[in-house]
Amino acid sequence: MATDSAVSAGPAPARRLLLLLVPALAVGVLSALVLLGVSLLAEQLQDVLWETLPDALSVGRYSSLWMIVMLTSIGLVTGLAVRSVPGRAGPDPATMGLVDPPLPPGVVPGLLLVTVLALAGGVSLGPENPITAANIALAYWVGRRFVPGAPDGLWLGLAAAGTIGALFGTPVAAALILTETLTATPGKGALWDRLFGPLAAGAAGALTMVLAAHPSFDLSLPDYPGTHWGDLLSAIVIASAGAVLGLAAVYAFPHVHRAFRALGHPVLAMTAGGLLLGLLGALGGHLTLFKGLDEVKVLAADPGGWSAAEFGGMAVVKTAALLIAAACGFRGGRIFPAVFCGVALGLCAHALVDGIPVTLAVTCGVLGILLAVTRQGWLSLFTAAVLASDMSLLPLLCVATLPAWLLVTGRPLMQLHKDGTPLR
Template identity: 60%
Template sequence: MADAVPSDSADQTGGADLTSGSPTPASRLIPLIAPAILTGIGASLALIAISSVAGRLENLLWEIIPSGLGIDGFNPWWILLILTVTGVAVGLTVWKAPGHAGPDPATTGLVDPPVSPFLLPGLIVATVLALAGGVSLGPENPITMINIALAYWIGRRFMPSTGPVLWVALAAAGTIGALFGTPIAAALILSEMPGPGALWDRLFAPLISAVTGSLTTLLLVGNDFVIKVPGYPGTRFVDLLWALLVGAAGALLGLAAVYAFPLVHRTFRQIPHPVLMLTVGGLVLGALGAIGGELTLFKGLDQVKELALDYTHYGFWELAGMAVLKMVALLIAAGSGFRGGRIFPAVFAGVALGFAVNALIPSVPPALAVVCAILGILLAITRQGWLSLFTAAVIVPDLALLPLLCVAALPAWLIVTGRPEMLIEPADAEPAPTPA
């Protein structure tokens, strides 16, 4: 997540003085209600539209065409072919699309300043191709970037006195609310963003956007974020120890990926052409997918549910291998220039790691192992405490696990704090290959 959003000297909220430390009266917040509602609905509809198109293309690539050819859609050779072709297609998009389909994804966070609408068509195409082609990245980063750009571009035309802060907050909150199916995630994430003034004055309009975004998604497509895990039997003293150890193990796995990320990014940047760079990335992802199978492909949300239903059929080494392979696939996908987010693949890796712990030590409740592993990995990957804690709690919604999650967060945070983030600073990134 970006540390700061560009500021304008003019009032950036269309009447709500969010840049002042003085209390904001209700009369200044009320005019923000309508823009917040419209932004939340628009953010949700954009997410649904892009996900729907990607889903239809995914069905074509992995079900309809293989069925017509009389082959298994997840045959290792088909996986290798589709991921390689996806790399070629995304590479061509990055090469030829206006604005090269957005900035290098290795340099962007979940919430960043608005980009020009000029580059959105290429970003949308690249995102749809990656989601449908089985690339191990989620939709959250590019869709948030798209919604922020659209909200800022449209909003400034109807409220010309506003600056980026309002529209970044509204679009980010609406998108996060739509992604998680609840406004709580957006409120927690935005509460970590710096800013003067009363916290709830700053959250007022974004929370409305998050509510409308989440409600729109729930009403139109429902919420599929929860996985079915055997219920937690109740707190035991030994579970405190397991929470500490599993949370730390997740943080170490995530931190290993963080340290490897700059090397992977630099390696792919040595390839002199974006089409070749992404083709090689797709080829490597195809090989990883052929090794790991269907469960290790795509963003990971649907695959997490399948794994939760069948995890007892796998041994420790198979589950641990899935966790590591998914993290490697995330590194390759993000480092080679595919457009997408890192949260959903990291969640899959955490779930696989948690089930691996349960397979190795059956006395560790699977629900406890899964949520603590997710928490540790996300803390390392995102460096967002509230987001990591909330995501783990939502995946396995059991209030009895919350105190143990807080315990698990302590050693995990000590491991990741002060370490590098999984983000390449634009000043440190070599220019993307963009031949004429």
């Protein structure tokens, strides 16, 4: 990511940083508004597809038949949309990361359209990747016209930070993610000078989203009773198990992607993907559909409501759904579905060994699988910690990160080169 050019080399005086504040705030607010608009539109369409329509047809809203029919139909419609819109809604999503170079602005409407279809249709992907790509494209296009002398990397960094800040409702997430790509190297200025603009954009995006929609990642988990020696072993085992589950999807990703590409047509691939997602939904239940942010709160609200086998089954089904959705061509992100997988895995561990505190099990499950799927250490640790809102867990999470990171580091990424081979 070329955000190192967001501010020029050398010590950055306050005046230059202040000049950066206006475009940073503007990009942050606009990034949040794009996310908010897409989310609201997807929610309205979701109500029609999963409530109004099945009620009108006297079909169970989340019956196995309706899940199979709906997700197959969404695959077909989304495939046709990808084929028809300008630029085919962007490159193959299997080749895209969370933050990539700007797309042509003409691709953005089609990309947002197919994102809304996937979010509303129950596809196990989140909004983060396509929304970030859309906001980067828009910020880059507008920024070059109004401030032609600014470095190209400025708009990429601001849009990425604004979107991430809006997604998580806090600018800290944006700063932590960008810290992994913006390193303080000699001659390029202090790290916080280079983070100043992205942090402002992240704050603007986060505040806009909080004021407009009041999002919350707090799962209202039981209070953590305090650290014991046994918790250390539990944290390491659960985080490592989450990493292994995530790596299973990572290693299967190029093979599943190759199988869908062998169908030779995006409409066929996405229709087949939709059918498989419908079958998985029928197997795992309706909670394994959609991006998972609302559904994970249902799980966390009733840790004793399912057996260990049922929680484990949901974790595996959701992981498989994430794998298929990402490989067959649906546009969407992997963070929110991975959080669901981690929560289900953690609740499975608690159900197996009820002496493991629920909060510890859930946060460690999320930590492990996010490390494997995103390969973002700060993001994984931050997300796990914010789910519990209990700082006493942070030392345990930091320790649990170490063996889990050793499992995932150097492994392939859940992202492919254009020839279908995995990135490392």
